[in-house]
Amino acid sequence: MALTELETRRVAKALDELVSRKRPPAHLRDQLDFQWSLEGQSVYLIEIRRLMDGERHERPFAKATWVRTQKVWKIYWQRADLKWHSYEPVATVQSIHGFCTAVEDDPYGCFWG
Numbered sequence: 062m063a064l065t066e067l068e069t070r071r072v073a074k075a076l077d078e079l080v081s082r083k084r085p086p087a088h089l090r091d092q093l094d095f096q097w098s099l100e101g102q103s104v105y106l107i108e109i110r111r112l113m114d115g116e117r118h119e120r121p122f123a124k125a126t127w128v129r130t131q132k133v134w135k136i137y138w139q140r141a142d143l144k145w146h147s148y149e150p151v152a153t154v155q156s157i158h159g160f161c162t163a164v165e166d167d168p169y170g171c172f173w174g
Contacts, residue, residue, distance in 0.1 A: 063101050064127060072104055072157050079161040080106075083173075102127040104157070106164065106172070123172050125160040134160050138171040 106123040133153040137145040151163040
């Protein structure tokens with residue numbers, strides 16, 4: 062089941078704030094930038110890079126899925142095998158702000174290297 066309109070607005074506000082804090086300076090955004098997307102009950106943080114041939118490459122690197130029955134967000138990261146794996150330091154959080162905090166803190170370096 063997709064998120065409600067109120068939940069969608071909360072998600073958008075929290076992720077807009079996270080992306081604005083993590084984006085590179087304006088003069089570098091043509092080469093590297095971040096954005097987010099919402100698909101059903103999952104949100105994705107996406108890295109956008111300009112490749113050497115000028116092609117634009119988008120790669121999701123963090124994912125949170127809302128599990129309404131448990132009232133938690135499950136956090137995932139994408140490994141080199143391109144599969145989503147549960148994020149061990151913080152597998153679930155109660156709010157989208159908890160997801161943003163976990164991604165920003167990133168003690169294992171899974172999201173930001």
